[in-house]
Amino acid sequence: xxxxxxxxxxxxxxPRTAGVLERLAANRPELFSGPLELHVVEPHVPGxxxxxxxxxxxxxxxxxxxxxxxxxxxxxxxxxxxxxxxxNLAEWAAGVLDGSITDVPDFPHTLREQLRSLTGxxxxxxxxxxxxxxxxxxxxxxxxxxxxxxxxxxxxxxSALDAGGHAVALANGRTLHADILVTALGHTDSRPDAASExxxxxxxxxxxxxxxxxYTTDVDYSPIAPGQDVIVAGMGLAFVDLLVLLMEGRGxxxxxxxxxxxxxxxxGREPRLWAGSRRGVPYHSKISSxxxxxxxxxxxxxxxxxxxxxxxxxxxxxxxRDLWPLIAKEAGYGYYREILTGRPALAAMDWDEFAARYAAxxxxxxxxxxxxxxxVPDAGLHLDLERLDRPFxxxxxxxxxxxQDAVARYIEHDLALRDSPDHPETLALFLALLHVxxxxxxxxxxxxxxxxxxxxxxxxxxxxxxFADSGPPPHRLRQMLALxxxxxxxxxxxxxxxSTDEAAGTFLASSPxxxxxxxxxxxxxxxxxxxxxxxSLNPFLESLHRNGLGTEQRLLTADGIHSTGKxxxxxRHQLVDAQGQPRTxxxxxxxxxxxxxxxxxxxxGTNAAPFRENDALARTxxxxxxxxxxxxxxxxxxxxxxxxxx
Numbered sequence: 001x002x003x004x005x006x007x008x009x010x011x012x013x014x015p016r017t018a019g020v021l022e023r024l025a026a027n028r029p030e031l032f033s034g035p036l037e038l039h040v041v042e043p044h045v046p047g048x049x050x051x052x053x054x055x056x057x058x059x060x061x062x063x064x065x066x067x068x069x070x071x072x073x074x075x076x077x078x079x080x081x082x083x084x085x086x087x088n089l090a091e092w093a094a095g096v097l098d099g100s101i102t103d104v105p106d107f108p109h110t111l112r113e114q115l116r117s118l119t120g121x122x123x124x125x126x127x128x129x130x131x132x133x134x135x136x137x138x139x140x141x142x143x144x145x146x147x148x149x150x151x152x153x154x155x156x157x158x159s160a161l162d163a164g165g166h167a168v169a170l171a172n173g174r175t176l177h178a179d180i181l182v183t184a185l186g187h188t189d190s191r192p193d194a195a196s197e198x199x200x201x202x203x204x205x206x207x208x209x210x211x212x213x214x215y216t217t218d219v220d221y222s223p224i225a226p227g228q229d230v231i232v233a234g235m236g237l238a239f240v241d242l243l244v245l246l247m248e249g250r251g252x253x254x255x256x257x258x259x260x261x262x263x264x265x266x267x268g269r270e271p272r273l274w275a276g277s278r279r280g281v282p283y284h285s286k287i288s289s290x291x292x293x294x295x296x297x298x299x300x301x302x303x304x305x306x307x308x309x310x311x312x313x314x315x316x317x318x319x320x321r322d323l324w325p326l327i328a329k330e331a332g333y334g335y336y337r338e339i340l341t342g343r344p345a346l347a348a349m350d351w352d353e354f355a356a357r358y359a360a361x362x363x364x365x366x367x368x369x370x371x372x373x374x375x376v377p378d379a380g381l382h383l384d385l386e387r388l389d390r391p392f393x394x395x396x397x398x399x400x401x402x403x404q405d406a407v408a409r410y411i412e413h414d415l416a417l418r419d420s421p422d423h424p425e426t427l428a429l430f431l432a433l434l435h436v437x438x439x440x441x442x443x444x445x446x447x448x449x450x451x452x453x454x455x456x457x458x459x460x461x462x463x464x465x466x467f468a469d470s471g472p473p474p475h476r477l478r479q480m481l482a483l484x485x486x487x488x489x490x491x492x493x494x495x496x497x498x499s500t501d502e503a504a505g506t507f508l509a510s511s512p513x514x515x516x517x518x519x520x521x522x523x524x525x526x527x528x529x530x531x532x533x534x535x536s537l538n539p540f541l542e543s544l545h546r547n548g549l550g551t552e553q554r555l556l557t558a559d560g561i562h563s564t565g566k567x568x569x570x571x572r573h574q575l576v577d578a579q580g581q582p583r584t585x586x587x588x589x590x591x592x593x594x595x596x597x598x599x600x601x602x603x604x605g606t607n608a609a610p611f612r613e614n615d616a617l618a619r620t621x622x623x624x625x626x627x628x629x630x631x632x633x634x635x636x637x638x639x640x641x642x643x644x645x646x
Contacts, residue, residue, distance in 0.1 A: 009178035013042025014049025015600035023618030047137025066090035067120030079615035206505030234526035276492030283471030293342025319453035334432030419474035441596025451555035548578035
């Protein structure tokens, strides 16, 4: 029986929940102005949560500049609810200093100094970001009045009630009744997969060290000895954090060299790292240039009309056949527009002529390649997305030094392109890919993708976008080069393979493109754990799965049934239960679900997918709450919304 006051329970209180709460407040006047009882279950500080908490190494940074970070739904966001603009991180910091931003704690001296030195182009610390997120949460909570109760504990069990709603058991002994339940747990830990478990057991048998995938700042690296050789699999963002913790975190420091580069001064406590990955190179640097040419406009090729036409033709969508050519064409359009309008000395054709001819050509056509060659004579400026994705494809290394030199040159070239005012076309490409990434979820119905393509979208496409657009600040790549010159970072090359030598008790790392094999007693998997509801170490997610209230997304491909590990949700973010039925009052949002928008915050003015999702979910919650309240008002008696001890 529904309660007179609908109770909404959020399991997880990080930035994604804060965003939905803000959207609840924005949409309430239109959809449901009656009372709500809101519960947020979060063991860490609400707003920042576990991943963005203050208690992290002060050297860990965000991979976005302060002006590119916002929690606010601005006018660019295509949503039904009202836009409520607010300060980005840089504007917030300025407001804290001048007193126009209130409701902030008394910051320690180090954080106050960060505020003073922050500009829009600064890559802020995660400690500072935690304060912005917590301030945003407090602001959202205040706008909802006194309706929110925070439970600084974890949810350990959930079950459906015969009378309706769900019982959410907390570790502190209390049980909450949820008329509406939202799981927004963000990145959680999982039990190791078979390969990681085998490596952990191998290390334990031989007195070695193995770190399974995990959130870098929560992994214990203390058993790694100074000077010890360590194999590292993965060169993405977790790898960047690992370098901070194992190098500067152990007392080393960087200083400017006379040639303008960086020099690393070791403390003597650092290990020696051997790093490789599928691509064999780190993520691309963030970009410091500005656009010179025409400003980007709306997408021209990956549009709702184009997708509808493809569906009429094929019945379902295939990513490689249907979507990737349109994505690549959008990327090329933005890239070449900047060259032809922003760097006309490099152009041999007027932009208007190029744009008209380009629009009529397929991405993979010879005619497009001929058009590009005629318009941009310098072949070194031609956009090759396949080479961008796999920079060492087809390359064989003669030996160890050949691989070292190739990766170092690659990093130097990436910095020359991306950390220079002379190549604004790299920013144009960045913005085009970002625009496409944010729009894919809006114009492409996920349920109309074939199973193989759903895997590709959540796997390869997300990985490619992250590699191209979500890399570290430029100075992190300079630090990698300095560590390489200091002999503390070596490169293994692409296609990294890991095996073990039982007799020697060592891990072996090799690349199929290099004759070199490296052995070491220590091995780190530098990445977040793959999402897996079935293997989750989070008791609430484990309970959802065990009780059949939620299930993993499974795709039928030519190779059989494949599980993505993600919590399956509908387009309305309703959890799908073990019987394949949507739970009308149970919702999931964030990176652990099959939904599109995995991020928690975004760049201003980008029609960000997570903000669209937050608004849509908030409106659905309010609509369900309105129905529950109407049903309760017609019922002679109602049960309380929450039970148990406070």
